[in-house]
Amino acid sequence: MSSEDTTVRRRGRRPAGQDTRSALVDAARAVFAENGYERATVRSIAARAGVDAAMVNHWFGGKEGLFVQAVLKLPFDPAALVDTLRAGPADELGSRIVRMFLTRWDGAGGDTFQALIRSIASHEQAATVLRDFFSQFIADLLGDTGVDRQDLRVSLCASQLVGLGITRYVARFRPMVAAEIDTLVGAVAPTLQRYLTGAID
Structure with a gap:
């Protein structure tokens, strides 16, 4: 490898700036998922992306801005x-x-999901995003169903789904990771359905 190639790799220069930005977002998502917000470092994220750490400040203004782009923007609406x-x-x-x-x-x-869960203890906005996701989402689904105690039902549904997500994506319990979606739907959906529309007294 020539000295020029080495310099290019060390400084993280790519054919287009957007490539560097995307690489940093992908790397940050992985590092935040592994370590949470507090323990993740700009240096480790840059190393994972194969770019100079200065690129984090250049594109995102620092670790916080990168966290917002990589984690707080959910991968779906x-x-x-x-x-x-x-x-x-x-x-x-x-179901x-x-x-x-x-x-x-x-x-x-x-x-x-991993990054959100691992970061809620040290990053209040991560906790807010997770709460807002479930509270608004489930509340919208309940909408005009006329069921009572909707706030409690929302929280109960969140407890079920967050627990499901933790065991499958964070703690990675082997049976939960290996299970087919149909199997988990059949096992978990009846409990969620009771929280949504059944008796909870």
Whole structure:
């Protein structure tokens, strides 16, 4: 490798700036997923991306800005899914929600969910994003169903889905990671359905 090639690699110069930016976002998502916000460092993220650490400040203004782009922007728009999930029998809503949750996070690789969970203790905005995601999303789904105690139902649904996400994407319990989506839908959906529309007293 020539000295010029070495310099290019060390400084993280790529054919287009957007490539460097995307590489940093992808690397940051992985590092935040592994370490959480507090323990992740700009140096480790830059090393994972194969660029100079100065590029983090150049593109994102620092670690916080990179965290916002890599983690706090969810890989899908929950609001866009509400109408689709509500289009079907009310007594099958739990099944549709669990299937959507697993399909979307499986498709995103689970890194964003891991990063959120690992960061909530040290980054208040991460906790806020997670709370807002579930509270608004489930509340919108309950909408005009007329069920009582909606705030409690939202929290109960969140406890079920967050637990599912932690065991599959963060703690990575082997049976949960290996399980097919259909299997998990069949096992988890009845509980979620009760939280949504059943008796909770």
